[in-house]
Amino acid sequence: MTLAESWDQYAVGSKPRRATNTKGETSWLNWTQYPDHGPDESVLGPVAGRAVLELGSGSGNNLAHLVMLGAAGVGVDVAPAREGRARxxxxxxxxxxxxxxxxxxxxxxxxxxxDVVLSIFGAVWFVDPLTLLPLIRSRMTTGGILAFSHLPPGSQAPRPGKAGMRHDHTPEEWSRMLENHGFGNVSATVLPPPEGQSAGTMLVTSVAV
Known part of the structure; x- marks a missing residue:
């Protein structure tokens, strides 16, 4: 099974997002694997008038929220079923x-x-950062924001494939790699899970320099 086929199979079997969140909103951005938990789009700074790229855009919910706030968005996903659902x-x-x-x-x-590149449990977790980070930086404006999230190292994989497909790194390792590939002002932290859950969420932000 190819990578695209594996992700397509996962996409077809995934549940659609809720129509509204607990605040009654019909669009929102969620960085963690838990509903209504963690920070929102403010992590990215103001997005109105900015060009935004999401790598691993899935069904497009997070990116659509940013576009409704005034961004121009491009979502890229390896699974054809994702594009169909997003459209x-x-x-x-x-x-x-x-x-x-x-x-x-x-x-x-x-x-x-x-101006903004984001990946929420997406491509940054599954593609070799030594290959991906230079490519991302080459397509970003200076001062642009790169932000991504995924499970911390050692957590159970919620996505297709073996654990070896993931690129799990500690906050310190992410900081070092980003600084070596044209990014600064790096913040890499593990967000604590909500009560009753055991796995946190790695959230990394940086600025293209």
Whole structure:
């Protein structure tokens, strides 16, 4: 089974997001694996008028929320089923595009620059950072924000494939790699889980320098 087929199979079997969150909102951004938990889009700073790229955009919910706040968004996902679902739900929004592509392949061919790049349990967790980080930096404007989240090292994988497919790193390791590939002002922390849960969430932010 190819990588795209594996993710497509996962996408087809995944449950759709709730229609509203506990605040009654119909769109929102969630960095963690738990509903209504953790920080919101403020992690990215103001997004209105900014070009945003999401690597591993899934069904497009997080990116659509940013577009509704005034961003121009491009979502890239390796699973064709994800693009279909995202277009079905969010295709009516202007300034929002979805592409089916592997992250490094997209970054190598696109000529566009982005002010914000994010990955929520997405490509940054599954692609070799020594390959991916330079490609991301090459498509970012200076001063742009890169932010991503995934499970901390040693946590059970909630995504297709073996644990060896993931690129688990400590906050210190992420900080060092980002600083070596054109990023500064790195913040890498593990968010504590809600009560009754055991696994936290790694959240990393940095600035393209």
């Amino acid at each position: 079905e739900q969010w295709g009516h929004l202007s300034g929002l595009e979805f592409r089916t592509a592997e992250a490094t392949a997209f970054l190598r061919v696109t000529s566009r620059s982005f």
